[in-house]
Amino acid sequence: MTSTSPSPYILCLVRGGKESKNTVTKAIDLALEMDARLVFFHVIDAEFLNQSMMGTRLKVVYQALYDMADFAMEILKDRAERRGVKEVETIIREGNIVKQLRQAAIETQAKLLVIGRPIRSPGSNVFHDSELLNFANELAEIGEVEVLIVGDEGE
Amino acid sequence: MIRDFFIQQKKRNDDFASEATQSSHLNNKAASSQVRAPRRIRVNRLLFLFVLVGAVFSVSGIQPVPTHAQEDFTRLILGEIFDGQDAPVEGVEIIARTGDERIGETLSQPDGTFILHLEKGNFDNLTLDFQRAHFASQSVALFPQEIAQIQKGGTVTLSPLTLTRKIGPVFWIVTIIFIAMLAIIAAGRLHNTLAALLGMSVIFAISYLGHPLSDKLFIFEFERSLHYVDWNVIFLIMGMMIVIAVVERTGIFQWLAFQSYKISGGRIWLLLIILMFVTGIASAFLDNVTTMLLMTPITIQIAIALGINPLSLLMPEVFASNVVGISTLVGTPTNILIGSYGNISFSDFLVNLTPGVLLSMLGLIGYSLYVYRKDYRAAGEIPEKMLERLAERGQITAPENLKKAGWVGLGMILLFVFGEHIHLLPSVTALIGATSLMVWIKPDIEEMIEAVDWTTLVFFISLFVVVGAVQEVGLISVIADGIGKMVNGNLTLAMILIIWLGGFLSTVVANIPFTAAMLPVIGFLTATVPGAESKVLFYCLSVGSAMGGNGSLIGASANLVTAGISERAGYPISYVYFLKKGFPALIVTLTIATLWLLIRF
Incomplete structure (x- = not known):
């Protein structure tokens, strides 16, 4: 009887949309290469409601955002499965992106974190360049998680 | 009511065109009777109201602020005060003097009218001083024939008086505060509510802390500021927020969007x-943001x-x-x-x-x-x-609530449309609708109160x-x-x-x-x-x-x-x-x- 170690996790932080295309492609390629389990990870927040004048019913807004994120993640899951990734999961969380991602990395014991570089989201719940590097170093120290930052060209 | 009055000023202004001179208060007998008639009607109304208020106070046993008018209705001077835009001016202090002696004082009402009772009737000359913050003070001397009329115990009605604006330091200070508030909101430097609160606080601070240092820094008192708050707007928005909070939890928007796709056939x-x-x-029918x-x-x-x-x-x-x-x-x-x-x-x-x-x-x-x-x-x-x-995702999640919200919404629209004939304010309709809906569906009241966006x-x-x-x-x-x-x-x-x-x-x-x-x-x-x-x-x-x-x-x-x-x-x-x-x-x-x-x- 031979014992096989479980496949490693690749955590792919993604929002969906055109800008995520390269990040998702890279994550799928790596999952196939490493025979890893792929987790699409999405964090929802309603920070933009600070700019609105009316209608700040967070419960309803979060439900709508959750449904939207769930739909986008399901599409990515389909895409990864069609490409041949055997195990694909999706995780949707609410709140601060750094905290949630750190938590998810620890929970899944991910070996690799694939993150995109959003190009047009000043002030919102995304990583800024300086934060991204700090966060990568921090994760590497905590759990030996490798962080891959995917640019516009997919690298 | 004040605004109705204001909007009707053009017509009124025309009526008064022949007699509305700034400094002259002349009770001009030569003015045509056509011109004078409307004012008489108003004066009668004023007197009627005056009596009515007194009657209400006496019947109810409430003691009104002591006035001599309570004792008799003689020696009265009536008038109206407007600003340069023909808007009535409230809160003008009107002081009657004979020589250095003060023999009567009153304040103008929200519609700009005033009723001044004189404490005594034996005087040779009479001057009325009109004073109000942000306006140039004016003095008006009554003519001998008017004084004679008052001395007989009669009533004198003055021509409408127009007060001239005075541009002082607070004009510029408030202008800067207002522009700064707009700029902060536009730039998104602060939340809209915080920007408006900041503007309001600075205005009060200048008015209350600056006023003791200089009269020129007085803007308005707290009580006066509340006159500008339109409670009809506040309660209408609040009522609609509650109705919207029920509707938005029914899945109607998601259902409508999906049905739109189905109907379009791609x-x-x-x-x-x-x-x-x-x-x-x-x-x-709902707010755009929701x-x-x-x-x-x-x-x-x-x-x-x-x-x-x-x-x-x-x-x-x-x-x-x-x-x-x-x-x-x-x-x-x-x-x-x-x-x-x-x-x-x-x-x-x-x-x-x-x-x-x-x-x-x-x-x-x-x-x-x-x-x-x-x-x-x-x-x-x-x-x-x-x-x-x-x-x-395109499912109605709370069909019962949607049905009830639909009936209440229909009732509200009918009240909005037909309520105007019975002077039903839209805010009252919104509150009736919101309350009816809550009583009918019995939601978690805490949740409904939370649904009201108090920051707005x-x-x-x-x-x-x-x-x-x-x-x-x-x-x-x-x-x-x-x-x-x-x-x-x-x-x-x-x-x-x-x-x-x-x-x-x-x-x-x-x-x-x-x-x-x-x-x-x-x-x-x-x-x-x-x-x-x-x-x-x-x-x-x-x-x-x-x-x-x-x-x-x-x-x-x-x-x-x-x-x-x-x-x-x-x-x-x-x-x-x-x-x-x-x-x-x-x-x-x-x-x-x-x-x-x-x-x-």
């Missing part, structure tokens, strides 16, 4: 038209499923929301402000604006089909699996106080004078100016404070520009301030919310992108709306 042009109308009609909050996520899902850029559906939707929202009294906060100030009813908005709005919608549809034609060509069929997922209500209260200060120190009068001279009595010019100036300014300035500040200006123009009695200029302000929201990303809260959600789905809407698509839409809709209003009025 034809993208038809889907666009249906989605724009669904969004527009929802915005006419509509876009709930329409945006499901629209993005449909667009992704169709394989098209979600912005090609979202942008037309938000345009429709901003434009069609002005069809009704409750569709936009600016309409609520305008309706309450201008005494414009729910059905007035429907009759006078809806046809123009529908025409603008046709223009918007044509524009959107043209601008996004390449995106629409990329549309494919939605795969079966995705369609199933969309159908799952605080924003409105603070805004009213800031705009009140702006009015108090005379900035609004200066603006009104300037615009009045610019349009020179030409209604068409006034309409075009208000629509287009409002439209362009609303692209950079938050349209709610802008509208609140413009209301007294529009009131003045309505009273002075021939032909404006139809309140057309209020409709022009509604069109300009709301449609202007389409001109830029920061032009309307609904734009920012749509951009926020879209960005979270990976489809950011940049300022430049919005400007490129939205500004031409603004031009198209403003042009059509201008033509409609010129034809209609």
Whole structure:
């Protein structure tokens, strides 16, 4: 009887949309290469409601955002499965992106974190360049998680 | 009531034209009886009210503030006080003196009228001093024949008096505070509510802490500031928030969006038209932000499923929301402000604006089909699996509540439409509707109270106080004078100016404070520009301030919310992108709306 170690996790932080295309492609390629389990990870927040004048019913807004994120993640899951990734999961969380991602990395014991570089989201719940590097170093120290930052060209 | 009075000043002003001289108070017997008749009627009303109030106090046993008028109704001087825009001036201190002796004093009422009782009748000369903050003091000496009339125990009615504005340091201080508040809101440096609260606090601080140092730093007292808060607006918004909170939890928006796709049969042009109308009609009865909050996520899902850029559906939707929202009294906060100030009813908005709005919608549809034609060509069929997922999301989640909300909503619309005949205020209708709905569906009351966006209500209260200060120190009068001279009595010019100036300014300035500040200006123009009695200029302000929201990303809260959600789905809407698509839409809709209003009025 031979014992096989479980496949490693690749955590792919993604929002969906055109800008995520390269990040998702890279994550799928790596999952196939490493025979890893792929987790699409999405964090929802309603920070933009600070700019609105009316209608700040967070419960309803979060439900709508959750449904939207769930739909986008399901599409990515389909895409990864069609490409041949055997195990694909999706995780949707609410709140601060750094905290949630750190938590998810620890929970899944991910070996690799694939993150995109959003190009047009000043002030919102995304990583800024300086934060991204700090966060990568921090994760590497905590759990030996490798962080891959995917640019516009997919690298 | 005060505003009705104000709006009717043009007519009244004409009546008084022959006798309204600044310094002369002459009780001119030579004035025609036709001219004097209306004032007599008002004087009789004043006396009647005076007696009635006294009667009420005496019957109820409540002791009124001791006045000599309680003892007798002789030796009275009656009059009315206006500012340069013919708006009644409240709180003017009127002091009667004979020599150095003070023999009577009173304050003018909200409608500018005053009743002054003289304590004694034996005097040779009588001077009335008129004093009020932010106005130049005036003294008026009574003529011998008037003094004789008073000495006989009679009543003298003075000609209307116009007080001249005094531009002092607080004028500039309040102007700077108001502009700074608008700039902070536009730049997004602080939350709107915090910016308005800050403006209000600074005004009070200057008024209360600066006043002891110098009289010139007095703006107004706290009690006076509350006169500027329009509680009809506050309660109408609060009532509507509760109704909306019930409706938004029923899944109606998601269901409508999915049904739109089903009805369109995958034809993208038809889907666009249906989605724009669904969004527009929802915005006419609910607030635009809520509509876009709930329409945006499901629209993005449909667009992704169709394989098209979600912005090609979202942008037309938000345009429709901003434009069609002005069809009704409750569709936009600016309409609520305008309706309450201008005494414009729910059905007035429907009759006078809806046809123009529908025409603008046709223009918007044509524009959107043209601008996004390449995106629409990329549309494919939605795969079966995705369609199933969309159908799952497009369900009514609380059918019972939706049914009840539908009945209550219908009842509210009927009350909004027919309630005006019994002087039922829209705020009362909204509160009745909200309460009925809560009693009927028995929701978690804590949840419903949480659904009321108190920050918005605080924003409105603070805004009213800031705009009140702006009015108090005379900035609004200066603006009104300037615009009045610019349009020179030409209604068409006034309409075009208000629509287009409002439209362009609303692209950079938050349209709610802008509208609140413009209301007294529009009131003045309505009273002075021939032909404006139809309140057309209020409709022009509604069109300009709301449609202007389409001109830029920061032009309307609904734009920012749509951009926020879209960005979270990976489809950011940049300022430049919005400007490129939205500004031409603004031009198209403003042009059509201008033509409609010129034809209609």
